[in-house]
Amino acid sequence: MSQSLTAFSPASIGNVSVGFDVLGASLAPVDGTLLGDQVTVQEAPEYTLTVSGRFADRLPPGTDNNIVTTSYHFFNEALVQKGLPVKTLALHLTKNLPIGSGLGSSASSIVAAFYALNAFYDHPFDDNSLLFMMGECEGQISGAVHYDNVAPALFGGMTLMTGLDSPICENVPVFADWYWAICYSGISVSTSAARKILPTELPMATTLTFGRQLASFIHASHTQNAPLAAAVLQDVIAEPYRQSLLPHFSESREFALANGALGFGISGSGPTVFAACPDRATAEKVADYLTKHYIQNEDGFTHVCHIDTAGSRVL
Ligand SMILES: Nc1ncnc2c1ncn2[C@@H]1O[C@H](COP(=O)(O)OP(=O)(O)O)[C@@H](O)[C@H]1O
Numbered sequence: 001m002s003q004s005l006t007a008f009s010p011a012s013i014g015n016v017s018v019g020f021d022v023l024g025a026s027l028a029p030v031d032g033t034l035l036g037d038q039v040t041v042q043e044a045p046e047y048t049l050t051v052s053g054r055f056a057d058r059l060p061p062g063t064d065n066n067i068v069t070t071s072y073h074f075f076n077e078a079l080v081q082k083g084l085p086v087k088t089l090a091l092h093l094t095k096n097l098p099i100g101s102g103l104g105s106s107a108s109s110i111v112a113a114f115y116a117l118n119a120f121y122d123h124p125f126d127d128n129s130l131l132f133m134m135g136e137c138e139g140q141i142s143g144a145v146h147y148d149n150v151a152p153a154l155f156g157g158m159t160l161m162t163g164l165d166s167p168i169c170e171n172v173p174v175f176a177d178w179y180w181a182i183c184y185s186g187i188s189v190s191t192s193a194a195r196k197i198l199p200t201e202l203p204m205a206t207t208l209t210f211g212r213q214l215a216s217f218i219h220a221s222h223t224q225n226a227p228l229a230a231a232v233l234q235d236v237i238a239e240p241y242r243q244s245l246l247p248h249f250s251e252s253r254e255f256a257l258a259n260g261a262l263g264f265g266i267s268g269s270g271p272t273v274f275a276a277c278p279d280r281a282t283a284e285k286v287a288d289y290l291t292k293h294y295i296q297n298e299d300g301f302t303h304v305c306h307i308d309t310a311g312s313r314v315l
């Protein structure tokens, strides 16, 4: 059993436009920035949670209100149910992702916590069991269990949720030469609130379009048919409602698509947006525009990314 270790979990794009709640992708900035949260675990006489990092001061005050503490208790209960001994630990969260950003911020903290704990205890839980626990914790703060951030944050790559208990998700091949320009505007959008503005029922025509587009995108990913993937990369479920929460969304989308982006959409529940681009120059151009026109305050940032393939790891 390790004495102290740190786990990192990457930021992620929920929905990826075509797959509301069922498709997610993990992000790796091409400049090598580790975009994601880190959790350090070590033995201690009593449970404590300390925090640091660029966005630590935006966390809810109090150890008990942090999702890392929820994850710690959840993990301990699972150990007890397995008949395994529980140790008292001190945790440290390095909060690098902005809260309510649409970058899977809560998921990154949850996944880093579970990943660190599982590594600390020499891997008592398999990936699917871990993912189930992560989904439960994510559901507690975002209003509903959805795996489209926790799954890519754990495994890396692009992941498709099956709706089954096991396997919860499957890996989807990515277009390795695509670049993803992402831009966080600096404002906060609560996932729970952004879910509440969505209709509870959809017209049949919308449902058929959703199914057709998601199926075509997944098929195109498996056959590496980039033109088909790009042609169907649209969100008919959430974007029509959520874009009203995002100042400068439509002109940013217009610029990106007019300047070579293959698709443009809301990352998770926003306000982060993404542009899928066929090459780095296009992604840099869109990123530059977004930096100038989409960012609204000093908290905002832009990155040109690949889809991360490593997922969570011990640093
Ligand atoms: N470690 C944490 N990381 C992010 N959010 C946290 C954390 N702990 C508690 N929270 C709370 O959980 C909620 C997460 O909100 P949400 O809109 O789902 O964020 P995100 O979309 O960035 O994951 C917020 O109310 C936030 O204060």
Ligand SMILES: N[C@@H](CCOP(=O)(O)O)C(=O)O
Pocket: 014, 015, 020, 021, 022, 100, 101, 102, 103, 104, 105, 106, 142, 146, 148, 149, 191, 194, 195, 238, 267, 268, 269, 270
């Ligand atoms: N599928 C979810 C994804 C939320 O992602 P987040 O990064 O905003 O937490 C949704 O669209 O509600």
